[in-house]
Amino acid sequence: MKIVVLVKQVPDSGADRNLRSDDNTVDRASASNVINEMDEYAIEEALRLQEAHGGEVVILTVGPDRATESIRKALSMGPDSAVHVVDDALHGSCAVATSKVLAAAIAQQGADLVICGAESTDGRVQVLPHMIAERLGIAALTGARKLTVDGTSLTIERQTDEGYEVVTASTPALVSVWDTINDPRYPSFKGIMAAKKKPLQTLSLGDLGIAAGEVGFDGATSTVVEHSKRPPRQAGNKIDAGDDGGSKLVEYLASEKFV
């Protein structure tokens, strides 16, 4: 089985993150960039499938030159090779255009299974997996907290607010995962040292048969027109511990659906 894992480089969600003042896109140049956290779970799931069933795991990333740092980190966990789609024309791409690029690259790879994180910590769009599956005409098993593979049949437990749903499909398919699905491994030292020698293929839009105008700002279905910093947090409500303090506290908690 050939598994393609989608990996995105994102600004570290634990550090200061900004949008650029000139074009309102994510400021990736000055940020501390890391692998999108949810993608580590996708990599782990792919590696576990490979360990159980054999096959090949390929990392696929769309992003600027410096995304190679995250690709090498992803490879250090154990995948076999990586494909990096990098093209200046991609800057400013919306999710719809990005899904076109990813779908083309996946099709070129001939993947049996695509695994990705359920969301990225920068865009938080969450619909990219569905878009990719739709473009490829394959099943989308999204929001998985558990994945079972038996030959060509796939079963996931889709996490919901109330519990989970069991969803099945056959390969080829796409599975998006939440961080409840596994416990990602640490890259091993051998993995780190081997990562720099693993094949890393770089593709341009032309290599995927996509015209520059279909992506980037020109091809965007949505554009950020303006942005501003989140306002500073307001002072909270203070409940005095008077005779009815307890009741007021419970009323507040109930109004916010905490109790």
Place this chain on the structure above:
Amino acid sequence: MLVVTTTRPLDLLDVDALHSEEELAIRAVVRRVVDDHVRPNVADWYERGQVPVRDLAKEFASVGLLGMHLTGYGCAGAGAVAYGLACLELEAGDSGVRSLVSVQGSLAMFAIWKYGSDDHKDRWLPGMAAGDLIGCFGLTEPDHGSDPGSMKTRARRDGDDWVLDGTKMWITNAPLADVAVIWARTEAGVNGFVVPMGTPGVTAREVKHKLSLRASCTGEIVLDGVRLPADALLPDAKGLKAPLSCLTEARYGIVWGALGAARDSLHTALDYAGAREQFGRPIAGFQLTQAKFADAAVELQKGYLLALHLGRRADAGVLKPEQVSVGKLNNVREALAIARQCRTILGANGISAEYPVMRHAANLETVLTYEGTSEIHQLVIGQKLTGLAAFG
């Protein structure tokens, strides 16, 4: 709630720029392992004087920490600088936890890897690298510390067999080890033996009531007529220089490791001083406190550059034992001074186990003594400078 940025003092000189991407990636993994598996628990281990050595060994082995600078037999084959960075991150957690890795990799595994037969290596090294087998290293004796050449442990021939008698003291991991590398006097001089701890006549007792390195398992090994087959002898270890070469390996790791304890102390003190107010302002703003911070950060950085220089020499294959003595003498001494000074910044809270500083300071008292006391390293350096041996 303050956000701890664990590289701050070392950012002063941007020393990260001196490392390869691979070295930094290895460091990042060790830092994560320590954050996940050591920091949340180590104060409790220290308090109880018990540490889950086997669990930690398996966890450390999963990333390749055990024998990481050795090649083959499941070892990672990383460079000396990467190994040093790993020691630094481990000891930022606790000196005892770093000792576990030092003893396993630099003493027990290194001795077998360097001086053992192919059978020794095949039998022991893969399991030790995987954390399934724990090793220890018996050189020091109750009455023979800095002067191991006067050791009392004897190995005599009996037919083809060897019979060992003697006592080894202050042996890290001895009470739970699967195998010991034991150094003993023979007719030929000092020789090394690979001794499975289950061999009849071998007993190990835990050293209790330690006031330092409490998150480390320390023991005494008694060898009472221990009969070993002829092939238990390490064939390539001839004379005292063999165990001393193992010590050089371990000392090199300490050169880096001590900096970790110092860095963690400094981080803790910086965070504390930023939040602690006296006389209506944070104590970090007082000149005396800043002088302490500046001196500590300067020494930490000097020690780091020294460690890195030694590491690059080691990776080039030209590191000399007396150079490691320079590093061990300076870095442990300065790390201890930094930890003590940071303790004063935390005031009364500095003696609480809620903060790691006093634990680091207490641990470094051991580190100052083991693997060659400061005085022995002064004498090694003195001998190199003057050509006159003041000992031996």
